[in-house]
Amino acid sequence: MPTTSATPVIEVSGLRKSYGGRPVVDGVSFAVEEGEIFGVLGPNGAGKTTTVECVEGLRVPDAGRVRVTGLDPVADHEEVTRVLGAQLQQSELQAKLTVREALELYASFYPRPADWRPLAERLGLTGRLTTRFAKLSGGQKQRLFIALALIGNPRVVVLDELTTGLDPRARRDTWQLIEDVRAGGVTVLLVTHFMEEAQRLCDRIAVIDRGRVAALDTPEGLIRRSAGATVITFTPSAPLDGTELSALPELASVAHKEGRLTLSGTDATVTALLSLLARRHITAHQLRVTDATLDDAFLDLTQTDLTETAS
Structure with a gap:
């Protein structure tokens, strides 16, 4: 469970980002406490991914303030990469790269990386070390992406639509991995549009709709608002x-x-x-x-068409 600290691990205040004059993120604010699994939930096109890409320093906000462990993800990008690990929504590796080669390559990026061997064992990859990326199943690829996100010994990890495209069994196995990651002392920022996933995993959830925070509460609190x-x-x-x-x-x-x-x-x-x-x-x-379930609360809180294009 989260522990209350003087300074949140992640602070987002008044975040704004537009593309072609169209606001995609329009004044988003939230804070993530150390030890939380904090969910960012919303329909496709609501601004979830753009928000977390600003947290990761991959996009420069138009306005607002973002801090990760007190650091600016843009101005202090190198320092932020040492405390924040990320699995991006669109993640791919070279098809011929083996699991071992990927782990060794990513470990070389950090001054004090985690030992990838116990990490691979913990994530069920030991038997796949010589397997090329193209030959991995969807669930195995997601396990590898989690390992790569953790190999730098981060304090916080961002997981963006981690279980999209997985079958129900692989999705539930991945949920257990996320809970294990938090149990290992890592704060998790989880971006998803799966209600069951958010309800099971998250301590608190920010529901984003049309670029704004429609609600921020525990899953139970959001359901009570239904x-x-x-x-x-x-x-x-x-x-x-x-x-x-x-x-x-x-x-x-x-x-x-x-x-x-x-x-x-x-x-x-x-x-x-x-x-x-x-x-x-x-x-x-x-x-x-x-x-009622989180699905019911979600429908009450949002108005965005689920078929809209993601941003």
Whole structure:
């Protein structure tokens, strides 16, 4: 879990970046505490990658302040590379480069690199040291990219869309690796658009939409902000009056499909609904009451079309 320190590991304040006069990042602010897995979540085109590229010093902000362990990623770029490791959204290596050659090459970039041998063992790469990059599976490539991001012994690592394109098993294996990285004392800035990934891994999440922070909270806090934090689904044994349903306290929505009703609201909505059913002598067949997920909160908090082009 994160530890509170006087100075956050990453500070972003009033960050702005435009391309061709169009603002892509429009006043983003957040701080990442040491030991956190901090998520940057948002639809494609929301400005996530541009934001973290400014944190990495790969792009120069138009305005605002960015600091990594107190350093300016642009003015102090060389020093920042010693404390920050990064796996970029678009990562490739030469096809004929072996895993061993890649690890040795990246280790040579740092004055005090980690020993790549135990790192390779920890990430399940020992049996692939002589395998060429082009012959690795998607999951093996991601493990290698994590190793390369950690080989400089960074205090913080940025992982950008790390599990995109992986099958469900490889994705879950990668999630465990990310948790292991944090357990090893490294702060993680995780960029993703997978809700399940963010909900499982992140201590806190900044939801970015249209270049701005739409919300910043724990996954549980974001879910509580959802218009309907509780979802009730059932098939009534007799018709229910729509006016009475609409009058239920803290009701967020009602949907009808093939005879089943789905209501979203709060615990108060559930209690009032059960009372209504009892008064009307109506049985709720196949009743299910579930908590809302990060998907529900995300849809409430964002307006961006998920098919927009990434920035």
